[in-house]
Amino acid sequence: MRKLLFQSLFRPPLTEQAPLPDDTAVTELATAVGRAARRHLGRSLSIREVDAGSCNGCELEIHALNNAYYDIERFGLKFVASPRHADVLMVTGPVTKNMRDALERTYHATPNPKWVVAVGDCARDGGCFAGSYAVAGGVSQVVPVDLHIPGCPPSPTMVLQGLLALLDRAAPNATSA
Amino acid sequence: MPSLIDLMLEGRSVQQHSPWPRVAVDASVWTFAASELAQGRWSLLGLWGELSTVHMAIMDGHTAEIATVSLDCPDHSYPSVGKHHPPALRLERAIFDLFGLSAEGSTDSRPWLDHNNWGVRFPLGDRIDALSQSSPYRFLPAEGDSLHQIAVGPVHAGIIEPGHFRFTASGETVVRLEERLGYTHKGIEGLMIGASVERAAQLAGRVSGDSTVAYAFAFSRAAEAALQLVVPDRAIWLRALLAEFERLANHLGDIGAICNDASFALMQAHCGVLRESVLRASNAAFGHRLMRDIVVPGGVTHDLNGDGTAIIRAALANIRRRFPALVELYDNTASLQDRTVDTGVLKPTLARQYAAGGYVGRASGRSFDARRTLAYPPYDSLHFEVPVLTEGDVNARVWIRVREVEQSLSLIDQILDRLPEGSIGTRVAHRPEPREGMAIVEGFRGDVLIWLRLQDGRVERCHLRDPSWFQWPLLEAAIEGNIVADFPLCNKSFNCSYSGQDL
Numbered sequence: 001m002r003k004l005l006f007q008s009l010f011r012p013p014l015t016e017q018a019p020l021p022d023d024t025a026v027t028e029l030a031t032a033v034g035r036a037a038r039r040h041l042g043r044s045l046s047i048r049e050v051d052a053g054s055c056n057g058c059e060l061e062i063h064a065l066n067n068a069y070y071d072i073e074r075f076g077l078k079f080v081a082s083p084r085h086a087d088v089l090m091v092t093g094p095v096t097k098n099m100r101d102a103l104e105r106t107y108h109a110t111p112n113p114k115w116v117v118a119v120g121d122c123a124r125d126g127g128c129f130a131g132s133y134a135v136a137g138g139v140s141q142v143v144p145v146d147l148h149i150p151g152c153p154p155s156p157t158m159v160l161q162g163l164l165a166l167l168d169r170a171a172p173n174a175t176s177a
Numbered sequence: 178m179p180s181l182i183d184l185m186l187e188g189r190s191v192q193q194h195s196p197w198p199r200v201a202v203d204a205s206v207w208t209f210a211a212s213e214l215a216q217g218r219w220s221l222l223g224l225w226g227e228l229s230t231v232h233m234a235i236m237d238g239h240t241a242e243i244a245t246v247s248l249d250c251p252d253h254s255y256p257s258v259g260k261h262h263p264p265a266l267r268l269e270r271a272i273f274d275l276f277g278l279s280a281e282g283s284t285d286s287r288p289w290l291d292h293n294n295w296g297v298r299f300p301l302g303d304r305i306d307a308l309s310q311s312s313p314y315r316f317l318p319a320e321g322d323s324l325h326q327i328a329v330g331p332v333h334a335g336i337i338e339p340g341h342f343r344f345t346a347s348g349e350t351v352v353r354l355e356e357r358l359g360y361t362h363k364g365i366e367g368l369m370i371g372a373s374v375e376r377a378a379q380l381a382g383r384v385s386g387d388s389t390v391a392y393a394f395a396f397s398r399a400a401e402a403a404l405q406l407v408v409p410d411r412a413i414w415l416r417a418l419l420a421e422f423e424r425l426a427n428h429l430g431d432i433g434a435i436c437n438d439a440s441f442a443l444m445q446a447h448c449g450v451l452r453e454s455v456l457r458a459s460n461a462a463f464g465h466r467l468m469r470d471i472v473v474p475g476g477v478t479h480d481l482n483g484d485g486t487a488i489i490r491a492a493l494a495n496i497r498r499r500f501p502a503l504v505e506l507y508d509n510t511a512s513l514q515d516r517t518v519d520t521g522v523l524k525p526t527l528a529r530q531y532a533a534g535g536y537v538g539r540a541s542g543r544s545f546d547a548r549r550t551l552a553y554p555p556y557d558s559l560h561f562e563v564p565v566l567t568e569g570d571v572n573a574r575v576w577i578r579v580r581e582v583e584q585s586l587s588l589i590d591q592i593l594d595r596l597p598e599g600s601i602g603t604r605v606a607h608r609p610e611p612r613e614g615m616a617i618v619e620g621f622r623g624d625v626l627i628w629l630r631l632q633d634g635r636v637e638r639c640h641l642r643d644p645s646w647f648q649w650p651l652l653e654a655a656i657e658g659n660i661v662a663d664f665p666l667c668n669k670s671f672n673c674s675y676s677g678q679d680l
Contacts, residue, residue: 133364
């Protein structure tokens with residue numbers, strides 16, 4: 001373990017290596033997210049992720065935001081365990097009828113001011129699951145949505161981009177609240 | 178001892194079902210099959226319904242023979258299999274919720290997928306109005322002095338799927354865990370009915386996002402079996418490449434995540450980097466990080482990009498350079514071993530009874546791996562080992578994954594070395610008459626079974642059985658006697674799919 005930790009001290013951070021063009025994009029984006037987040041919300045924006053019926057593809061990519069390449073916590077953006085601690089609800093999936101109640105309750109358990117980000121194609125309108133007897137529809141059918149990030153699933157870069165857009169839009173609300 | 182073949186002779190064989198036979202049987206043969214399952218002579222592979230028929234897929238573990246028996250139930254009931262063979266219980270509850278066919282004599286008639294939110298009952302059978310008021314779900318009792326209950330979910334603390342866990346604990350120790358699932362039920366089998374084969378393939382790839390390749394692979398193989406399609410060699414080999422890449426990414430992620438649930442974040446950080454390297458290589462080589470919608474009936478939609486081979490080889494070399502140090506770290510960290518060794522033990526008898534697939538089965542002595550036992554192409558001409566352990570604890574499930582990472586690396590090398598030239602797909606010619614097909618494909622989590630009936634380019638009925646159906650109930654058994662705080666660790670070591678079983 002010491003050897004691994006020691007190596008990590010000397011190895012350049014993975015985020016700064018740019019062997020592929022999208023790594024450059026991540027770095028640019030990361031800087032931008034960092035600036036906007038700090039300007040509007042200090043150093044803290046807490047995200048509560050809610051799977052309202054997704055296939056778990058979106059969860060995989062949201063998880064990836066925590067890996068060393070994206071390292072979302074650099075910007076003070078972090079995932080929290082309770083809606084009570086959250087500023088943002090990040091909701092995935094078509095909302096299934098069996099999850100509708102749980103999603104509503106999670107929304108009401110989140111203190112104001114709060115934003116809802118719907119992630120993935122099915123979170124917009126049910127996507128390929130729309131029309132099923134078991135699906136209520138997109139997230140906005142159940143709780144008010146501030147931003148939608150498309151993709152099946154969206155890549156971590158796209159999710160970061162979406163958060164940036166949210167920070168820009170949420171600014172007036174955040175200062176007035 | 179009767180063989181599956183004998184059972185087949187008892188019934189009326191259904192034409193145009195491939196590759197394994199399906200026979201219509203009467204109630205006595207059905208019950209006989211259930212009792213043979215209970216005796217442990219055969220394994221239950223699947224149990225699913227139709228408007229007024231139930232089907233049961235069975236495997237003879239010794240000969241790897243597979244057969245499906247079907248029972249007509251015009252009066253909407255059939256003799257319960259679960260009464261004899263508990264692994265069938267949840268499947269029977271799901272059949273009742275979706276089709277209204279009741280399992281006569283079942284020991285558990287509570288709803289499973291139906292939480293009385295759909296506005297309709299028996300959505301795939303003869304629909305009736307929903308109950309005006311739902312009665313509270315009765316959890317199984319646990320009796321004793323100073324027991325307390327802990328209710329968890331459906332919304333969990335982490336970035337994971339929704340489900341409800343009801344713990345009954347005595348102090349720190351779990352006396353009983355009962356799962357209640359169905360929250361992510363999207364009605365996929367309902368959406369399949371009448372869908373075009375193309376749309377159905379897309380839906381199949383969205384049953385469980387982490388197994389999108391395995392599901393698309395299984396669906397395509399089932400459709401091709403039904404339509405008697407011959408897939409070009411290059412497509413067959415590319416499918417295996419995609420499947421192994423998916424396994425690699427998931428296992429690397431899991432190994433890190435299990436250690437993280439034992440509060441050893443260093444492994445998570447390093448395994449996360451390796452996982453990301455696989456996803457980036459997938460994106461560069463195939464145009465999608467999770468390789469979604471690439472396997473389709475007839476072949477694959479995407480060939481390796483120009484420098485795809487080089488990118489994949491570079492990713493493999495990187496993993497080979499870094500992974501051994503992580504394995505050593507796992508093995509040599511006493512505080513981590515203290516959490517994983519002897520934790521969440523699944524007994525081999527239970528793994529065998531439930532025909533548990535994947536690392537859950539293989540860590541508890543069940544050697545089944547569809548790639549080896551059923552040897553579908555191209556695995557029949559590839560060299561690999563199927564690691565098996567008997568300890569059945571969290572540690573064993575980690576080690577199975579470690580060994581399978583190594584096997585997948587070797588398989589990908591072999592595939593790249595021998596990748597045939599040629600076309601990557603064939604046109605799907607539809608048939609006007611109904612034709613049925615079945616396929617079993619080894620996903621990273623275990624064997625995915627898909628059965629379907631096609632007619633004129635449309636799906637009449639498609640059933641998708643996730644390996645989790647036979648793993649979730651075992652988690653309840655494995656956690657017993659462990660402390661509540663070890664539940665996340667045990668749960669992650671099983672890593673069952675919620676969406677895959679909820680459908």
